[in-house]
Amino acid sequence: MGKLVRDGIPGxxxxxxxxxxxxxxxxxxxxxxxxxxxxxxxxxxAEAVAGGGAAEVVEEAxxxxxxxxxxxxxxxxxxxxxxxxxAEKRRERGGFEGRYYxxx
Numbered sequence: 117m118g119k120l121v122r123d124g125i126p127g128x129x130x131x132x133x134x135x136x137x138x139x140x141x142x143x144x145x146x147x148x149x150x151x152x153x154x155x156x157x158x159x160x161x162a163e164a165v166a167g168g169g170a171a172e173v174v175e176e177a178x179x180x181x182x183x184x185x186x187x188x189x190x191x192x193x194x195x196x197x198x199x200x201x202x203a204e205k206r207r208e209r210g211g212f213e214g215r216y217y218x219x220x
Contacts, residue, residue, distance in 0.1 A: 120149040150187045
Protein backbone atom coordinates (compact mmCIF):
# COMPACT_ATOMS: atom_id res chain seq x y z
CA MET A 117 0.00 0.00 0.00
CA GLY A 118 1.33 3.40 -0.88
CA LYS A 119 1.12 6.80 0.73
CA LEU A 120 1.31 10.43 -0.18
CA VAL A 121 4.82 11.86 0.19
CA ARG A 122 6.38 15.29 -0.07
CA ASP A 123 7.48 16.33 -3.55
CA GLY A 124 11.18 15.90 -2.82
CA ILE A 125 11.01 12.33 -1.48
CA PRO A 126 11.35 10.53 -4.84
CA GLY A 127 14.57 12.50 -5.41
CA UNK A 128 15.84 11.53 -1.97
CA UNK A 129 15.18 7.87 -2.77
CA UNK A 130 16.98 8.21 -6.13
CA UNK A 131 19.89 9.93 -4.40
CA UNK A 132 20.20 6.95 -2.09
CA UNK A 133 20.40 4.59 -5.08
CA UNK A 134 16.77 3.51 -5.14
CA UNK A 135 14.17 3.80 -7.87
CA UNK A 136 10.82 4.93 -6.47
CA UNK A 137 7.59 3.80 -8.07
CA UNK A 138 5.33 6.84 -8.09
CA UNK A 139 2.20 8.06 -9.81
CA UNK A 140 0.44 11.40 -9.82
CA UNK A 141 -2.94 11.28 -8.12
CA UNK A 142 -6.11 12.66 -9.61
CA UNK A 143 -7.96 15.39 -7.75
CA UNK A 144 -10.33 13.11 -5.81
CA UNK A 145 -7.60 10.65 -4.89
CA UNK A 146 -5.33 13.53 -3.90
CA UNK A 147 -7.83 15.02 -1.46
CA UNK A 148 -8.47 11.59 0.05
CA UNK A 149 -4.74 10.97 0.37
CA UNK A 150 -4.29 14.35 2.06
CA UNK A 151 -7.00 13.54 4.60
CA UNK A 152 -5.31 10.19 5.32
CA UNK A 153 -1.93 11.95 5.59
CA UNK A 154 -3.41 14.47 8.02
CA UNK A 155 -4.52 11.62 10.28
CA UNK A 156 -1.08 10.00 10.03
CA UNK A 157 0.72 13.23 10.87
CA UNK A 158 -1.69 14.08 13.72
CA UNK A 159 -0.93 10.67 15.21
CA UNK A 160 2.77 11.45 14.99
CA UNK A 161 2.18 14.73 16.85
CA ALA A 162 0.40 12.79 19.59
CA GLU A 163 3.32 10.36 19.83
CA ALA A 164 5.80 13.23 19.99
CA VAL A 165 3.84 14.94 22.78
CA ALA A 166 3.70 11.67 24.73
CA GLY A 167 7.32 10.70 24.37
CA GLY A 168 9.39 13.24 22.51
CA GLY A 169 10.84 16.56 23.29
CA ALA A 170 9.76 19.98 22.11
CA ALA A 171 11.89 19.73 18.95
CA GLU A 172 10.10 16.56 17.86
CA VAL A 173 6.70 18.16 18.50
CA VAL A 174 7.75 21.13 16.35
CA GLU A 175 8.87 18.81 13.52
CA GLU A 176 5.62 16.88 13.54
CA ALA A 177 3.48 20.02 13.87
CA UNK A 178 5.28 21.44 10.82
CA UNK A 179 4.26 18.32 8.87
CA UNK A 180 0.63 18.78 9.95
CA UNK A 181 0.76 22.42 8.84
CA UNK A 182 2.14 21.48 5.41
CA UNK A 183 -0.62 18.90 4.90
CA UNK A 184 -3.27 21.40 5.99
CA UNK A 185 -1.93 23.99 3.55
CA UNK A 186 -2.04 21.47 0.70
CA UNK A 187 -5.56 20.36 1.65
CA UNK A 188 -6.84 23.93 1.71
CA UNK A 189 -5.22 24.66 -1.68
CA UNK A 190 -6.70 21.41 -2.97
CA UNK A 191 -10.23 22.68 -2.36
CA UNK A 192 -9.44 26.04 -3.96
CA UNK A 193 -8.98 28.20 -0.86
CA UNK A 194 -6.04 30.46 -0.08
CA UNK A 195 -4.30 29.94 3.27
CA UNK A 196 -4.94 33.59 4.18
CA UNK A 197 -8.65 32.76 4.36
CA UNK A 198 -7.96 30.05 6.94
CA UNK A 199 -5.91 32.49 8.98
CA UNK A 200 -8.70 35.10 8.75
CA UNK A 201 -11.37 32.64 9.90
CA UNK A 202 -9.14 31.33 12.70
CA ALA A 203 -8.55 34.86 13.98
CA GLU A 204 -12.30 35.59 13.85
CA LYS A 205 -13.10 32.41 15.79
CA ARG A 206 -10.38 33.24 18.32
CA ARG A 207 -11.91 36.70 18.85
CA GLU A 208 -15.43 35.29 19.19
CA ARG A 209 -14.76 32.12 21.18
CA GLY A 210 -11.20 32.41 22.42
CA GLY A 211 -8.32 30.00 22.06
CA PHE A 212 -7.23 27.15 24.31
CA GLU A 213 -4.85 28.97 26.62
CA GLY A 214 -7.31 28.77 29.53
CA ARG A 215 -7.07 24.96 29.48
CA TYR A 216 -10.81 24.65 30.15
CA TYR A 217 -12.15 21.12 29.97
CA UNK A 218 -15.92 20.84 29.75
CA UNK A 219 -17.12 17.87 31.78
CA UNK A 220 -20.03 15.87 30.43
